[in-house]
Amino acid sequence: MIRRFSIRTTAARWLGVLTLGVLVALGTTHAQGFDARSRTVTVVPSGGDDTMALRQAFATCIAVGPGCTVRLTEGTFVTRQHVIEGFHGAFVGAGSDRTFIEPLAPLYVTDAEMVLMNDPTDAEPWPILFLFIDANMTMADLGFRVTDYEVTTPWNIFGTQFTALATVVSLTGEAARVDVERIAMEAGEGTFFGVNVVNGVFVQGILPGPSGGFGDRPAASGTFTVRDSRFLGLDSGVVMENLEGATVSVRDSVFDGVFTIGVSDVSDSLVEIANNDITAIENGIDVIAGMFRQPTAASRIVIAGNTLRVAGDGQGVTLADEADVPTLQVLLAGNVFELDGALSGIGGFARGVTVRDNVMRGTAVAGVRVGVRPHDDDDASLSQADAWVFTGNDVGALAAEVAAVWLAEGSRDAIVVCDGRTSVRDDGERSLVTCN
Numbered sequence: 001m002i003r004r005f006s007i008r009t010t011a012a013r014w015l016g017v018l019t020l021g022v023l024v025a026l027g028t029t030h031a032q033g034f035d036a037r038s039r040t041v042t043v044v045p046s047g048g049d050d051t052m053a054l055r056q057a058f059a060t061c062i063a064v065g066p067g068c069t070v071r072l073t074e075g076t077f078v079t080r081q082h083v084i085e086g087f088h089g090a091f092v093g094a095g096s097d098r099t100f101i102e103p104l105a106p107l108y109v110t111d112a113e114m115v116l117m118n119d120p121t122d123a124e125p126w127p128i129l130f131l132f133i134d135a136n137m138t139m140a141d142l143g144f145r146v147t148d149y150e151v152t153t154p155w156n157i158f159g160t161q162f163t164a165l166a167t168v169v170s171l172t173g174e175a176a177r178v179d180v181e182r183i184a185m186e187a188g189e190g191t192f193f194g195v196n197v198v199n200g201v202f203v204q205g206i207l208p209g210p211s212g213g214f215g216d217r218p219a220a221s222g223t224f225t226v227r228d229s230r231f232l233g234l235d236s237g238v239v240m241e242n243l244e245g246a247t248v249s250v251r252d253s254v255f256d257g258v259f260t261i262g263v264s265d266v267s268d269s270l271v272e273i274a275n276n277d278i279t280a281i282e283n284g285i286d287v288i289a290g291m292f293r294q295p296t297a298a299s300r301i302v303i304a305g306n307t308l309r310v311a312g313d314g315q316g317v318t319l320a321d322e323a324d325v326p327t328l329q330v331l332l333a334g335n336v337f338e339l340d341g342a343l344s345g346i347g348g349f350a351r352g353v354t355v356r357d358n359v360m361r362g363t364a365v366a367g368v369r370v371g372v373r374p375h376d377d378d379d380a381s382l383s384q385a386d387a388w389v390f391t392g393n394d395v396g397a398l399a400a401e402v403a404a405v406w407l408a409e410g411s412r413d414a415i416v417v418c419d420g421r422t423s424v425r426d427d428g429e430r431s432l433v434t435c436n
Contacts, residue, residue, distance in 0.1 A: 032057050039068045039089075045075035049104055054079055061089050072142065074098040080107055081125040085133040093142040096184035096230070103129055103165060105148035109155040115166075116157065116217075119208060127152045127166035133207070134173035143184045144168050146197050151190065164192035167199040168234075172206050176222035180229065187233040187257075195258065197234045201226055205242035219244035219267065219293075229253045236262050242293060243269050251275050255284075264288040267295035267327065275305040283315050284308040287330065287350070290322030301330045311340040319348030321384055326351040333357050339364040339398070347372060349385040349410055356389070360404070361397035371410025371428060385410045385428075391417040407431050 032043045032053050041057040043050070054070075054077065061068035066088040074094040079101060093099025109115065110124040120126040129144070150163040168185055171178050180201060190196025203224045209216030219242050230253065231237030237255045239262040240248050250261060251274040258281045263271055265288070278284045285303060289295050308316040316337045321328050328350045337345035339362035346355060347369035360367040371385035388411065395404040403425035407414050411428030418424070418435035426433055 032060075034060065039064060040071050041068065042071045042073060043077070044073045045077050048078070049080070050077040051080045051082075051104065055082060058082070058084050058087055062087055066136070072099045072101075076100045076102060078102050078104045079129070080104050081120075081122075081127075081129055081131070083120050083122070083125075083131045083133070084135070086135075087132060088136040090138045090140070091142070092138070092140045095141050096143040096182055098143075099141065100143045100145050101129075102145050102147070103151055105151050106163070107152045107165070109152045111153070111155070113156055114158075115155045116206065117208060127155050127162070127164075128170045128202075129165060129168050131167075131170045131172070131206075132176070132178070134176055135171065136177045138179045138181070139169070139183065140179075140181045141183070144186070144200075146187045149188070149190050149196060151196050162192055162198075164190045164195065165197045167202045168197060169200070170202045170204065170206060171224060172204055172220045174218070174221060176220065176224070178203075178222070178224050180224075180226045182228050184230040185232070185234060185237070186230075187235075192235060193258070195233060195235050198236065199239050200231045200234045200237045201239070203238075203240045203243065203246075203248055205244075217242060221245045223247045225249045225251075227252045231255045231257060231260070233257060235259060238262075239264075240271060241265055243267065244296075245269060248272070249274070253277075255279065257281065259283050259286060261285045262288075263301065264291045265293045265295060266299045268297035269299040271299065271301045273301075273303045273306065277307050279309045280314055280316075281311075282313070283318050284310055285317045286320075287318070287328060287348075288320045288322065289327040289350070295327040298327050298329050301328060302333075303331070303335065304333045305335065307336045307338070308345070309338045309340075310342040310345070313343055315343045315347050316345040317347075319346070319350035319353060321348075321350040326386075328352070330354070331356070335359070336361075337367075338362050339367075344369040344406075351384055351386040352388075354389045355391075355393060357392040359394045359397075361395075363399045363401075365401045366406040366425075367393075367395045367398050367400055367404040369406045369408060370414060371408040371412075372406075385414075386412045388414045390415065392419055393422075394420065395422055396420050407433075 057070045068089040072093040151165040185200040187197035205220040241264045243266040246269040249272040256279045330353045333356045337360040342364045344366045345360045403423040405424045407426045407428035414431045416433045
């Protein structure tokens with residue numbers, strides 16, 4: 001027993017000595033301390049610029065190895081951008097309402113003609129506050145607040161200039177594993193169509209490709225979870241883009257923004273969007289294939305158990321398969337749509353969509369619009385909306401301008417089975433409608 005205790009004590013002391021050497025080499029500040037037994041770097045706010053203290057904390061944990069924790073105490077941390085590669089550990093605070101991280105505005109952003117063309121560095125940073133590459137990590141109990149109207153220096157993308165923060169936290173890599181839980185992100189008024197933050201959590205293949213351009217960026221892969229979190233006032237809360245062989249779950253969270261959840265160009269992936277409370281100014285959930293890249297294999301998208309509130313010209317769930325071949329396999333089940341003059345609860349022109357056991361109430365042009373682009377006129381229908389199935393849905397409390405189910409000219413081979421009072425307008429081809 002004495003020998004075992006001695007070995008553990010000696011190991012802990014050696015770890016402490018080694019880590020102390022790392023801290024000294026990095027030029028550690030008074031704002032952080034290291035606990036060798038718990039493998040935890042604790043950072044306290046300085047009242048000024050906390051950038052270097054945070055960078056040193058992550059560098060220390062990466063040097064220590066997997067299982068290290070960067071822990072932020074209660075208070076407000078003000079920081080510039082971070083690019084963190086190969087972090088395997090935990091990034092935690094004292095609670096999303098006790099530990100706050102804010103950008104040190106105006107953040108300097110590279111003035112390159114296209115902001116994503118070159119690798120991000122401290123000298124030429126992107127408009128992303130935290131960029132994690134190939135992380136295996138948990139991020140929890142943190143609050144992110146962005147209050148400045150202009151958050152960054154001007155940056156350019158696709159010929160347009162912005163001063164909003166593009167992304168609060170970006171997750172990318174070849175085989176990342178990230179669990180995000182109990183975080184809060186809050187934005188305010190700004191220069192990006194009225195808001196100062198474009199994306200909250202962005203799971204994406206974003207790093208430059210072999211040509212250094214945008215179109216051949218390597219896809220990200222791995223497992224990503226966002227749960228029990230809040231996203232308020234951002235243009236988009238959680239976005240997934242350019243993924244291959246990935247599994248992503250967004251669940252049990254609150255969203256209040258413009259476009260709350262986005263999915264685009266995912267290939268051979270599984271995406272779950274479940275049990276979220278969503279209030280959208282325009283669109284609640286957007287699922288798009290073929291926007292920047294043609295997916296090579298179908299992905300399964302499950303949208304279940306969510307409550308979506310949509311008003312004006314918005315749409316609860318928008319599906320758009322622009323790919324050359326069908327790449328979306330979508331199930332929408334058990335959702336509640338509360339509509340107030342919306343275009344529809346569900347609409348789009350993907351193929352093979354199942355709409356089952358949802359509840360729609362309020363007012364809209366239609367409950368479900370099949371074969372129509374979200375904001376186009378009736379004559380802009382596409383023939384890609386094949387084989388939709390509509391069954392077991394409750395639309396009795398929906399006042400629809402056109403119909404509860406609108407099969408536009410772009411629809412084909414749809415199956416509609418009505419439970420209760422359901423109005424159907426069938427302008428499509430080869431539809432099977434079974435209603436009283």
